[in-house]
Structure formats: C-alpha cells, structure tokens
Amino acid sequence: MTVKSSAEIVVVGGGIMGLSVAYHLARAGVRDVVVVDKSYLCGGASGRNGGGVRAQWSSESNIRLMQESIRICSEFASEMKINVWFRQGGYLFLTRSESRAEQLRASVALQQSCGLRTELLTPREAKRIVPELDTTGVALASYNPDDGVVFPWPFVWGYAQAAQKLGVEVHTHTEVLGFDTANVGTRIEAVRTSKGRIATHTVVNAAGAWSPEVARMLGVELPNTPHRHEICSTEPLKPFLKPLVADLDTGLYFSQSMRGEIVGGVSNEQVPHGVDHQSSARFLGLYASALMRTVPILGAVKVLRQWSGCYDLTPDANPIVGPVDEVEGFHQASGFMGHGFMMAPVMGKLLAQYLVEQTALPLFDRWNLRRFKEGRLLSEGMIIG
Ligand SMILES: Cc1cc2nc3c(=O)[nH]c(=O)nc-3n(C[C@H](O)[C@H](O)[C@H](O)COP(=O)(O)OP(=O)(O)OC[C@H]3O[C@@H](n4cnc5c(N)ncnc54)[C@H](O)[C@@H]3O)c2cc1C
Structure with missing residues (x-):
C-alpha cells in the first residue's frame, strides 16, 4: 500500500507519543494526519517498557503533567473501549x-x-x-x-484504533528516508518514505530513540x-x-x-x-x-x-518538545528518557493543542531544543534506571 500524496501533518513514529499526538490532532478536527512507522506498532520502546505511571517527581511541571496523565489513564479504557489493565x-x-x-x-x-x-x-x-x-x-x-501500572500494548493499540476511526492514516513498515525542502533547507515540502512521497509543511518527530537520526535528515542536531x-x-x-x-x-x-x-x-x-x-x-x-x-x-x-x-536520553533528563529554530514546521516530541509512556497521554494532548491553536505554551519554551544552545539546562531528580 502506498502512502497518500499529501497530508496536513505527518507524524514520524507510531509509538505511544506519535499516536497520542495523532489522535488528539484528529479529535481537535485536523482530518488529514498521516502516521508512518518503519516497524510494527509496539516495535519501539512503547512496546518494550514497564508500563509504570506515576506523579511522584521532583519538578512541579512533571508532577502537574502526570496528575493529568493519570486522570487520562483512569478514563482511557472506557473512552477507547479497550482494556489497558490500569491498576x-x-x-x-x-x-x-x-x-x-x-x-x-x-x-x-x-x-x-x-x-x-x-x-x-x-x-x-x-x-x-x-x-x-x-x-x-x-x-x-x-x-x-x-x-499505577498499565499494560503498554493495548494502550498503543487503543490510540491507533481511535485515531484511525477519526480518519488518521497509520502506515506501519513505512520508513522515513528523507525530506524535500525549500528556502535553503529551512522549510519542509515533503516527507520521502519507503512507500512514497507525502507533500506536507508540518512534521512531528516522534521517533523516540531514532529521533536524532530523523532530525539529522533535515540538518538538525538533537543532543538525545x-x-x-x-x-x-x-x-x-x-x-x-x-x-x-x-x-x-x-x-x-x-x-x-x-x-x-x-x-x-x-x-x-x-x-x-x-x-x-x-x-x-x-x-x-x-x-x-x-x-x-x-x-x-x-x-x-x-x-x-x-x-x-x-x-x-537527553543531557538534562528533560524532553525536547515543540518547534525548532532551524526548520519551519518541524516539531519535536522526543527525549522522554524512561518515562515517555506515562507522559504521552498528556503530551499528545498539549502538542496537538499547540499545533492547532499555535498558542505559545510556557512548558514548550522550557523544553525547546534551543535551551541546550543557550545553556538553560533543566533538572529532574526522580529518574529510574
Ligand atoms: C525497558 C524500558 C522500560 C521502560 N519503562 C517505562 C515505564 O515504566 N513508564 C514509562 O512511562 N516509560 C517507560 N519507558 C520509556 C518509554 O517506553 C518511552 O519513553 C516511550 O515508549 C517512548 O515512546 P515514543 O513513541 O517516543 O518512542 P517509540 O515507542 O520508540 O516509537 C518510536 C517509533 O519511531 C519509529 N521510527 C524510528 N525511525 C523511523 C523512521 N526513519 N521512519 C519511520 N519510523 C521510524 C520506530 O519504529 C518506533 O516505533 C521504558 C523504556 C524501556 C526501554
């Protein structure tokens, strides 16, 4: 199956983060979203983790985000009609x-x-x-x-099914190979995949551990x-x-x-x-x-x-989220260390809101890639593993 020739937003990575973003975009009314993953759903860290979900953190932003994520987890099964074994x-x-x-x-x-x-x-x-x-x-x-703890696989499947019902196309075994750009590489024109070219100006990099590889295709260096x-x-x-x-x-x-x-x-x-x-x-x-x-x-x-x-991993144990200065329309949702699964429910919602409304969120300013250049490193003391 080839991919469609154009999309409003292309999400690279069909792990929990990419699927949560895609689902929330579709819920917010964006009808033309494509998710591409080079593997199968659950092939990345989202299908390989411990399923732990907690609000015990050392920074206020993480505590508050996870309060909301835990609330979403408690309603996930009834909303998505799938048992995620949340305990x-x-x-x-x-x-x-x-x-x-x-x-x-x-x-x-x-x-x-x-x-x-x-x-x-x-x-x-x-x-x-x-x-x-x-x-x-x-x-x-x-x-x-x-x-608490969830069983990760149905959580991933729940987001994928719900997103697809709302019109999102999810293409597994479809690898991003590169990008076409304009304005001396500063504007995205299309995503080139192993199953065809998708014209778009907006891309979300939710490729987890592979996110630096994907960013490098656009000449953007991530420190993950x-x-x-x-x-x-x-x-x-x-x-x-x-x-x-x-x-x-x-x-x-x-x-x-x-x-x-x-x-x-x-x-x-x-x-x-x-x-x-x-x-x-x-x-x-x-x-x-x-x-x-x-x-x-x-x-x-x-x-x-x-x-x-x-x-x-990121150098300051905090993720990299939101737009980058180097390339217009290239948004990050990576660097979630060993806690991206629990953060995905709330992060998908916030990133979708940001993409739809284009409103500046203070959190995305703190978590922007630019902080590494500016020496504004953050900290988080309650990291496991
Ligand atoms: C052993 C272990 C235990 C963990 N325990 C927990 C826990 O208890 N709680 C918690 O919250 N988190 C935990 N984590 C972390 C959590 O699993 C991750 O933070 C989270 O799953 C990241 O999700 P993601 O969608 O960003 O990445 P992934 O799930 O890795 O998804 C990225 C996807 O991008 C795809 N991709 C990569 N390159 C390309 C390309 N070029 N083209 C197309 N697709 C591409 C990959 O195939 C992959 O499916 C754990 C991780 C591990 C490894």
Whole structure:
C-alpha cells in the first residue's frame, strides 16, 4: 500500500507519543494526519517498557503533567473501549543514601503542595505496604497510592484504533528516508518514505530513540542519545505485591502485573550508548541480586522472558518538545528518557493543542531544543534506571 500524496501533518513514529499526538490532532478536527512507522506498532520502546505511571517527581511541571496523565489513564479504557489493565497500586520509592533521602524529602513536600497524596515513610512503615521487603540499608521511602501500572500494548493499540476511526492514516513498515525542502533547507515540502512521497509543511518527530537520526535528515542536531535498557518478566505468582517498587539508588524497579508476573529492571551503566535491542546475562545477574536483596522471597522465582528497549536520553533528563529554530514546521516530541509512556497521554494532548491553536505554551519554551544552545539546562531528580 502506498502512502497518500499529501497530508496536513505527518507524524514520524507510531509509538505511544506519535499516536497520542495523532489522535488528539484528529479529535481537535485536523482530518488529514498521516502516521508512518518503519516497524510494527509496539516495535519501539512503547512496546518494550514497564508500563509504570506515576506523579511522584521532583519538578512541579512533571508532577502537574502526570496528575493529568493519570486522570487520562483512569478514563482511557472506557473512552477507547479497550482494556489497558490500569491498576493503581501506588509507587513505593526507596532511598539508601542520606543525600537521596534529603532530595526525596524536598520532592515529597513539593508533591504534597501540588495536592498529591504522597507520604514519606520510614523503612518500618514501608514494610506495612510491602511486608516482604528487606529494608536493611533503606534510609527513607515515599508512597503515592494513586500511581499505577498499565499494560503498554493495548494502550498503543487503543490510540491507533481511535485515531484511525477519526480518519488518521497509520502506515506501519513505512520508513522515513528523507525530506524535500525549500528556502535553503529551512522549510519542509515533503516527507520521502519507503512507500512514497507525502507533500506536507508540518512534521512531528516522534521517533523516540531514532529521533536524532530523523532530525539529522533535515540538518538538525538533537543532543538525545539512545541507551539500551533491559527488562524481564517471571512466571506468574499469586498476587501479593501492591505497588511498583523503585530504588532510587540502584535503579531497581519491579511490579506485579495483573497476570501475576513480576516485571522489572535495573540500571546497567556499562551499556554503551546506541540503538541496541539485545539481551544480556549481565543484566539478569544485576537484576537478580538487586531484587533478592530487596525482596528475598523472590529468590526462587523463575524468569520466563527477557527483552530490551531504548531509553531516549537527553543531557538534562528533560524532553525536547515543540518547534525548532532551524526548520519551519518541524516539531519535536522526543527525549522522554524512561518515562515517555506515562507522559504521552498528556503530551499528545498539549502538542496537538499547540499545533492547532499555535498558542505559545510556557512548558514548550522550557523544553525547546534551543535551551541546550543557550545553556538553560533543566533538572529532574526522580529518574529510574
Ligand atoms: C525497558 C524500558 C522500560 C521502560 N519503562 C517505562 C515505564 O515504566 N513508564 C514509562 O512511562 N516509560 C517507560 N519507558 C520509556 C518509554 O517506553 C518511552 O519513553 C516511550 O515508549 C517512548 O515512546 P515514543 O513513541 O517516543 O518512542 P517509540 O515507542 O520508540 O516509537 C518510536 C517509533 O519511531 C519509529 N521510527 C524510528 N525511525 C523511523 C523512521 N526513519 N521512519 C519511520 N519510523 C521510524 C520506530 O519504529 C518506533 O516505533 C521504558 C523504556 C524501556 C526501554
């Protein structure tokens, strides 16, 4: 099947971010949107992640965005008519060093001032939420009961189906190969794909870990770097674990799915940067020892499946969103590190609003690519992995 010859907006990348943007554009009345993806839906990080959704952050913008995203998640199944297995068992964060505990105190105070139900917990209080925890070495914990976990695949399919119903064309196995431009490369005329040329003046780069590659086709340099992150899933166990547990010092995180599997991962800083979807024995060793130290009774559980995906890292742990100065009509929606899945519901809505109404959003100014040139780097302390 060839692509249509022209479109109002072309979205590069049919992961959660691109599909959320496309869906919200169509909902806002833009009828001529095309999404192209070189792989299958869920082939990128959106089909390879832990499905964690949380409002516990260290910056006010992330807290407020995620309050809205969690609200969208809670209505997603009824709105999209698809079960996304959304379960609000909370996130339990653990810290082991005094310096991180200090940062956690500040983050929790900020979250509470934004209206979150987050509580600071002593190690003993954390055991009330997960009695199986070994809290040796844990300095402080925090818990927000409204955080949760979704099953990522139906979430992606839900956006894709809903967007298509509203007239969006979604082309999988369709790779963007380049762009035609005018005005010495500063204006987009068309997107060249493996299935034909689409004339357009507006493109959203939602290619995740591949977004620098796509931007480079237009001569735009993004500072993002792909970084492989591994994850695994065990045999199903009788439900016992309510929250997603995340250790801010080791990067360990794990939750129990609605099917009973323990799904989780851990930081592995020795992985070189670059797109890579391999699995390693080293990861299993790191994960197993961190998990057994935290919940010793899981020492006997059998790992059934192991896979990996790419985080899309930026130098200041904040994404790159909105227009770029170099090329008119070229919009970014990338650099979402290890938390783009949870951000996509709200980001898709905001980016679509921006594209339709052309109203300046302060958030997009903060997250603009230009901040790297201007030295206005941001920060975020509650990053996992
Ligand atoms: C192991 C792991 C665990 C994670 N856990 C969580 C979590 O618990 N919670 C959370 O919120 N986030 C998590 N993340 C991060 C999250 O998965 C990502 O931030 C999010 O899925 C990014 O979505 P995306 O649509 O931007 O990118 P992707 O899903 O990667 O989609 C990009 C798409 O672009 C396509 N593409 C690339 N180049 C081209 C081209 N030239 N032409 C056409 N198409 C192209 C790719 O095929 C791909 O499908 C995790 C990530 C990993 C790897």
